[in-house]
Amino acid sequence: MSFMSSNTSAPATAPSVASGAASGAPDHSSRRWWTLSVVALAQLMVVLDSTVVNIALPAAQADLGFSDADRQWVITAYSLAFGSLLLLGGRLSDLMGRKRTFIIGLIGFAVASALGGAADTFGLLVGARALQGAFGALLAPTALAVLTTTFTIPKERARAFGVFGAIAGAGGAVGLLLGGVLTENFNWRWNLYINVFIAIIAVIGAMIFVVNAKRVGPRPKLDVPGTILVSAALFSLVYGFSNAESDGWDSPLTWGYLAASAILLVVFVLWQMRAKHPLLPLSIVLDRNRGAAYSSVLIAGAGMFGIFLFVTYYLQASLGYSPIQTGLSFLPMIAMLVLAAQLSTNIFVPRFGPKIMVPFGMALGAIGMVYLTHLGLDSTYAADVLPPLLILGFAMGSIMPASMQTATLGVDREFAGVASAMVNTSQQVGGSIGTALLNTLAATAAADYLAAHLPTTASVAAEAAVHSYAVAYWWGAGFFAFGAILSALLFKRRAHSALSSNHTPVATDAEPVLAH
Template sequence: MVVLMSQTSSISGASDTQVPDPRRWLTLATVALAQLMVVLDATVVNIALPAAQKDLDFTNGERQWIVTAYSLAFGSLLLLGGRMSDLIGRKRAFIIGLIGFAAASALGGAAQSFGMLVGARALQGVFGALLAPTALSVLTTTFTIPKERARAFGVFGAIAGAGGAIGLLLGGFLTQDLSWRWNLYINVVIAIIAVIGATIFVHTPKRQGARPKLDVPGTLLVSAALFSLVYGFSNAESDGWNSPLTWGFLGGAGVLLIGFVIWQRAASHPLLPLHIVVNRNRGASYASVTIAGAGMFGIFLFLTYYIEEILRFDPIKTGVSFLPMIGMLVLAAQLSTNVFLPRFGPKIMVPFGMTLATVGMFLLTRLSVDSTYAGNILPALLVLGFAMGSIMPASIQTATLGVDREHAGVASAMVNTSQQVGGSIGTALLNTIAATALTSYLTAHAPTSHTAAAIAQATANAAVHSYTTAYWFGAAFFAFGAILSALLFRRRGHGGSHVAAPGQETHHAQHSAAEPAEPAEPVIAH
């Protein structure tokens, strides 16, 4: 049995005196359900889009706003949502987020027009920005025993990594056998169960000290910056990188982010205390989540296209084809958090996962129009599942470890923000790269015959070429992530992994502009 003993007596002593919440595992089930709802929503709505477009009669150009409306609201308000959970209490914020998300989903499911559906999706994003970081911060403050915390974050990380693939399966079933509207109505069912669980099981400790104040200027700066960043990448996906709107919003995001950092250094009640981000392990974790989010986009989007368009799988069969990846991800997440992370730390586990993901993406670059699922896709999915199960739980757990209780919400929000920004970057870059590769291939390999069969074959070859080109860049993302995480995460014995429970971060570090001092490395004894 592995026993973790801190070399810092004040921290180990504080841990020993804390009494674990007897309802903590039921709290985990409730939080996991809420997280699954948020993660599922993005994928199931994508599956429902063609049917919704036909039913509500909107154009291909308008279609992107069903996705963009959500991502803009969600991405720009995440830090505010995380801070609100610190201000009004995590249980209250959690329940408000659940009810609001369910109401917005019901509105979208009942939509009779394009505008109504877009408005409902934006409203989903608003409440999702409150719900997602609150769910993670509830987990952060509930599990204070290192071994149990590892198990809890293993479950949470597995859901964060596998939710998209589960959404493909669920979305295919709902769209094919029921209606596209049930891709939104299903959230109401999940939210009702989660609200009941939150009311009974989620516990919010009493606040100690004065209630913190909301940093209004900081909130406006970072919300505008994140809005501009997400919109800029979304515009690049639709209008291209030469669009003035693309570079205008991306440049504006850079200016606003610089202004936000300057203000946070001077603010008496900063929205995002900079010690949270400049801590090397947390900074490395946020960077790893961003890179993994960007790389994972290529797996789900382009592989879904390949399976449906080249292999001719129906939506349900396409969803089922991702199940082996989910199973491997869940297995890896449990092994990582319970066995490998306590022993080796994030400096080994995250680069290992990134390297494995690079191998998985390389396997996908070998696909052709004649490839098979069992012989070519399944091995890559198994490798990628184990890779993501090694990256996500370790990064998420390290990103929230040792954060003071009053900052748990905003620190958790940074995890979601990193994932959202990574997804936006991946969407814009990989879609642009794939579209360019498709055009170039068709230009260079125009069919010599104008028969329908020759044109179809050339189109299929071009599509596969565009997908494999995107996989090469996805592999480059993960390779860069392996190098960066290996350089940034601290070595064992240098603060690389400590066991301080939330709320036990050293106070002298909290107000330092430099990198804060960290608890000593725990000793692992058998």
């Protein structure tokens, strides 16, 4: 499938826009950047929610009195609902209209957050987190689809995706900082209540600035069998990796769910080949550049997990940082990520393309991870922690915007939502894989270290923890190194031509007439 749609052409699109302006139709170019602000706010809310609750978990456990074994379900309930419903959420945005779906997602996420914040039992908290995940699965791909169909001029598209990619990469670190501030100065419930205020602002902005496209042609139908198959497959995949994290890789339940996921995915692909109204046309993912972009987002998601999780553990448990100090420690990384994202999308990607920039970012990520392996109990922030965080920030700023922009470029407007959902799905699956693998490897390394350094004292236990983090960093470096090789091989040499062309990519600009 090429970047250009075979059904429309650029010359045919331009007069429609021009005539709209000439006839006195409202000029939507002035509101595009306000639309970006609204979309970015919604994306930030979804992304930071994956980490902001982690900081609040110990306080919530003490307040509601649930066990250590049950604690994981506060996180798992969200990830299961979010990961399994992403493709459905993306497709619903194509069918229902993106403005309507976007607002429904915001309101639903706010209501679920309020329920979680007011929860007086463990069951209600877990149920609210699952509801958050469901509406997050509706909101996240819709936000990216709105961005994809709003910004069609290549230079503006590059700037917009630079901002969006920076938020996607930095939201987790923002969540750590915000979670620390709210937990220390208020209480754990405000880690959920904060979403209500963000959503209210975003809903108002969406009602004013986000526009709906007039539907062209008959209303498409939902692929119900495909939806059931892929939702069950993704649920099994995420649950399998979550179970591996809690019960280990020798658990029959872990391999049972992973095997079920593989079988369901195969059946889903076979069904998509013959479905009249496929949920996910295979041409979207089989396009070489988009496939490279999706795989890059997945690998980067798996590698990034090691940064947030194990550096957080290290700063708090090994160096004695408070939650707020830990969050502040990630701010330079966020600043570097934002800087790199803007440089990448405005200068480097148009000049070099994703075939150069994504492998370059992956290689930097591997270097940053290797740097982290040298951390010890006597390390200092300025000399030992800050440099690798800056390197990793620049790495993610080089990987995410280029990959996300390429992943949605050239997709027919009818499937912009589900194509956007594939980006979120890749990131979610990558995070699940990273969670399970790195946690298991780190736990095994710590146990082996303790067994080899008997008797166990406090200092030996502290050294074992640092050693386990180093093992996780080495594996994270391996993820990034593999991503560098894979992306260099998969991305086409001329992939950047569509990103830097002076002409609007037609498949993305398939809705020239916009109306409220």
